[in-house]
Amino acid sequence: MTHYRDTYACIRLDYIQDNVETLYQKVHKPFMAIIKANAYGHGYQQVANVLKDNPHISMFGVATLKEAIDLRNIGIQQDILVLGAIPIEDLDLVIRYDITLSLFSKDYMDEIQRLYHHHQPVKVHIKIDTGMNRIGIKSKKEFEDILSHCQNSIFQVDGVFTHFATADDPLQKEAYHRQIEMFYDVIGNHTFRYIHCQNSAAMMYHHDERSNLGRIGIAMYGIDPSGEECDELKQVMSLYTRVAMIKKVKKGERIGYGHTYTALEDEYIATLPIGYADGLIRANQGRQVYIAGHYYPIVGRICMDQMMVKVDENVHLHDRVEIFGEHISLARMAKELSTIPYEIVCLVSERVERIYQK
Numbered sequence: 001m002t003h004y005r006d007t008y009a010c011i012r013l014d015y016i017q018d019n020v021e022t023l024y025q026k027v028h029k030p031f032m033a034i035i036k037a038n039a040y041g042h043g044y045q046q047v048a049n050v051l052k053d054n055p056h057i058s059m060f061g062v063a064t065l066k067e068a069i070d071l072r073n074i075g076i077q078q079d080i081l082v083l084g085a086i087p088i089e090d091l092d093l094v095i096r097y098d099i100t101l102s103l104f105s106k107d108y109m110d111e112i113q114r115l116y117h118h119h120q121p122v123k124v125h126i127k128i129d130t131g132m133n134r135i136g137i138k139s140k141k142e143f144e145d146i147l148s149h150c151q152n153s154i155f156q157v158d159g160v161f162t163h164f165a166t167a168d169d170p171l172q173k174e175a176y177h178r179q180i181e182m183f184y185d186v187i188g189n190h191t192f193r194y195i196h197c198q199n200s201a202a203m204m205y206h207h208d209e210r211s212n213l214g215r216i217g218i219a220m221y222g223i224d225p226s227g228e229e230c231d232e233l234k235q236v237m238s239l240y241t242r243v244a245m246i247k248k249v250k251k252g253e254r255i256g257y258g259h260t261y262t263a264l265e266d267e268y269i270a271t272l273p274i275g276y277a278d279g280l281i282r283a284n285q286g287r288q289v290y291i292a293g294h295y296y297p298i299v300g301r302i303c304m305d306q307m308m309v310k311v312d313e314n315v316h317l318h319d320r321v322e323i324f325g326e327h328i329s330l331a332r333m334a335k336e337l338s339t340i341p342y343e344i345v346c347l348v349s350e351r352v353e354r355i356y357q358k
């Protein structure tokens, strides 16, 4: 197999299955597997292919209509919910590919109704906004209004759902409880095939018996939603490269664009074939990578396709370099970058080859 370049993400598909099982043991309910954004950067095709036969996965959730159609085109047969807004002009595709919509306002409903000219019903889950203030309806009155319009109409209501803003934060438990109470208050005595509200954090840190489907996202990829280290889950993605060149520079020589690093003594500098176009953003300058049992600092600015690391005699040409993985967790990296692990894995660009391990 041709690799073109010594930079790759290793994806442990077996860990995905293990993480699904771990979550299942907590909540004992079926899941909607969230595989938006190319399965959080892990590669939607391979991830969907292992999940489609997992007995705990009842359906899939994505962010865009394109992502939903891509799943149909690789043969996914389960229901696919698009969590975000779909342009009304694309309604034909929604029907053709049997995609489920999020119905998030009366206006949106009216627009769909106006344009609709098919025989099949439009499958929807009604989105209730209980505190995110993103999409969704905000009152029981609107909910009842939409429900009554759904009767004997083109809409087939398969579910109702909401999304938490603070389920990952132990200091904001009250906000979580306000949201979940409002959710069940709005639903009232109505029954639905799917009632869902739990994201990964809600399943890991809270209990809820009333919903019958969990939306499993970040935890499936082995990352604790709180951004903390986690023993229970297995991190699915690791990012590696290899040393392309090592050179000795003299004390006082400068490294990279802008000459932002000056060698403090005679030093070994290794060049790695990975840069910000691979998703390793420039803010990583000064952080460390792991090579042959030791940590080494990234020196100089990260270039688009390459970067430099200050090493020593222990490091050899073609040695494997861990950017994140077993020795550098995504939790640690995210903290050092003042971000969240979600962002780091989503940014690993298409150019980085994914190597899958079953």
Ligand SMILES: *Cc1c(COP(=O)(O)O)cnc(C)c1O
Binding pocket: 034, 036, 083, 163, 198, 199, 200, 201, 215, 216, 217, 218, 219, 225
């Ligand atoms: C992305 C998303 C999820 C998954 O959240 P995680 O924190 O990754 O578990 C669940 N529900 C909605 C509406 C989402 O947009």
